[in-house]
Amino acid sequence: METTRRQFQGVLNILSFNRHFYIIGIGILALITLSHQLFEWSDLLYWIIIAAFLYGLIMPLIVSAYVYDFSGYYDFEWLKDCSIDESKVKKILNINAGFDETSYIIKDNFPQADVKVFDFYDAKRHTEPAIVRARKVSIVYPDTQQMQSNSMPLPDQSVDLIFLLSAVHEIRSNEEKILFLKECHRLCKTEGKIIMVEHLRDFPNFLAFSVGFTHFFSKAIWKNAFSHAGFASIKEVKFTPFMSIFICTP
Template sequence: MELKRRKFQGVLNILSFNRHFYVIGLMVLAFTLAALLFFKVPNFWIWIVAAAFLYGLIMPLVISAYVYDFSGYYDFKWLKKLHLNDQKPKQIVNINAGFDETSFILKSNFPEATLKVFDFYNAKQHTELAIVRARKVSMVYPDTLQIKSDEIPLEDQSVDIIFLLSAAHEIRTHKEKVAFLRECHRICKPNGNIITVEHLRDFPNFFAFTIGFTHFFSKKVWEKAFQEAGFSSFEESKFTPFMSIFTSRP
């Protein structure tokens, strides 16, 4: 399987999966400008409104290009800094929400380990149009298994590392999040790790995505969910100002 990503693949994915937002945004902008011109609003305010709309449409693409295409996210150099290979893991798990860009790369980083891939996407619960579109073009790792978020078909304490890479935020309710993380806790070995990578609902991501940052959750929400799920540790490191890496142990 070819692991090399196409140029600007990350930002083009964002634009493709969320194109409805951009169509609606441009329509609202056009209607708003027409209304302002009709009511003869001073040009200063027209420029302010146009700039605000364009900022909200363009800045998410700029930041997405930075994070997903130029920062080395898919080179996984950030993963090497965690020294997980030093533990010589035998069993690793990657769990996604219907869009998988990482399993083949993970396997190349842990060639001696057995990798199992699970997809917790549920059409009735996870209804965002972007996910539906993403699933149509997602690579599927061999033997990927569809699961319920609260039921992972593995034995207790059988996994060395669990990866949740830009996926867990698709679980929208706190109750479901905790139930999902409890399952992760159950299958994780006592000395194992769960690696979660997420944008946060914080100022840098508000700067990047404006109101779109509400799609993510704050560090406080994640920490509370991990604690309620039984994890004994919760450590954060930053990968760019816009993404956090949470490392937790049972």
């Protein structure tokens, strides 16, 4: 299947899935402007507030365009940093939260491998409006299976690669994250790898998303979760200042 992305598809996705934030933000800006017209208050304070709101609305779109549209994220060139011997990869899992833009790309990169796709979305636990909207437009890879975050119907040590691409932060509970990663550990062969790509709750992402960076988790939280799930090796590689690739082995 064709995997070519449209121009600015990444930033348009961000706008579409998170439009409630932008509607609220524009509404607040309109109220601030109206109050400045009706009441006497400092012009300097007014322009500082306007600048802060505009920064909060525009900067996430600029960073998202950079990461998802211009960095080569969907070209998967960053896989070269993951030390994968493609000749040994026979079975791959790609696990998402109901929005899948990568399974066909993974299959193109590993044509010899059997690619299975699992979706851990649970409407009762994962209630973010952005996920609900994303699921409506997601391309569904053939035979995608629904799963519980702590259970996948596959044998122990049966998978060479597990991809977790910008998805696992949707599991908000730390306990649930550890149970999920324990299940990934169970499935992963001794020489297999988990490849997780995530924004982090760090200073660059604070500059990019302001308070929205709290939607992500810190490096320490991820390393702690992987350690508690039993992974022996956890390596981080930066992909742009705003994204981290975690390469984990059992």
